[in-house]
Amino acid sequence: MSREPNTANKTAWGRLTVDGLWSNNVVLAQSLALCPLLAVTGTATNGLGMGLATTAVMIASGILIALIRGWVTPEVRIPIFVLVIAVLVTLVDLGMNAWLHDLHKMLGLFIPLIVTNCAILGRAESFASRNSVLPAAFDGLMMGIGFTLVLMLLGAVREIIGSGTLFANASLLLGEGMSFLEVTLIPDYRGFLLAILPPGGFIALGFILAGKRLIDTRLAAARQRRDATAGTNALA
């Protein structure tokens, strides 16, 4: 896990965004949170739900940890961060069970999993505990969105290959208004079980990671070429 330098006075919002969504993405770059990732991405809808819940917890834990960072000594920071995150997740779980019950029935199994999501502790430790409240919340938001996008992508790939649908049951998560998202891409598809089972998750994740490396290499090569041309131009 890379350690961010403390951007004490000036916050680089743009860099935080790029970091969260791409270059320091929770899954693609940090390879964290793989357990919940593989467990819930059988469908794109589940991935989206888990991503949103995780984002909420990441923002809240970022804010809280940035608030208390002045009192917490390095020696006891880890147990305190774990405590804060666990309390947050439990409160979210209880609140959703009471007031968003239908959503909770869909996501109920995954919410306790958020506690085990080391990405949250990772951000608490490497970013929120060294920055003030606003950047910490923003970092949580961007990291959360980055995580959600990967979850949704992986869920969509596995769902299309595994059951031939996309965003099945999305209306349960997002309300009836979003039922247009539910698409049956391959009618009368008999299903491809491997994609839905955990091994399919590993395989799909492998391809996604490889894809990210490929794009990064291409980008780096293009930048090098551009720099080289700029250099020759300067010389000429």
Place this chain on the structure above:
Amino acid sequence: MSLLAVLNQRQSVGYQATLLGGFTLLAAALLVIGDLSTRDTIALRKAEDLKASLSQVLPPALHDNDLLVDPLTLPGADGEPVLVYRALRGLEVTGVAYRMSGPGYSGTIELILGVDPQGRVLGARVLSHSETPGLGDKIEIAKDDWILAFDGRSLGNPPPERWAVKKDGGDFDQFSGATITPRAVVGVLRRGLEFFQRHQVALTAPATVSVASDPVRSPE
């Protein structure tokens, strides 16, 4: 106090312990508040869920009572108490429903079973399971209507030895690629009907006014 003294104090064991203890206390207090403020609503939502699953196996036309009021508690085959919800019209029992569970291919399959006073299945639904998606999950009504094959069946129809999947010489279909899951469901339902047979008298005895006014009471 000089800066050095503050730093020294922050390094001390006392400061660390107080910090940890304080945060733990705060966390416990927050959880208590969270629990207290959601407990009633969650209980209400759970009751609604239970009512919704009961109404799938006890048709609303059968009863005029609140299904959750005065359930019976009877000992199951394994000695564990089974909570039985009764559908009443007046004081007459028109059906009973209870949960039954058994081991499936991966994890426990939990079902709710509705039975009429003659011992015929009014309906059966899977409440929870962790069977293989795409193969074993056809036991869910949302995925397949296989579970409807049990409606109207009883221990005499088919005879007990034919309460099995076709592969085992029984009357019920298995799924291509999944035999263990339907076999488990058939077994659970057969045991559910045996439970009914064992307690038929207690289960179908008309409700008395005194029972109706007593929230939970076992027949003993």
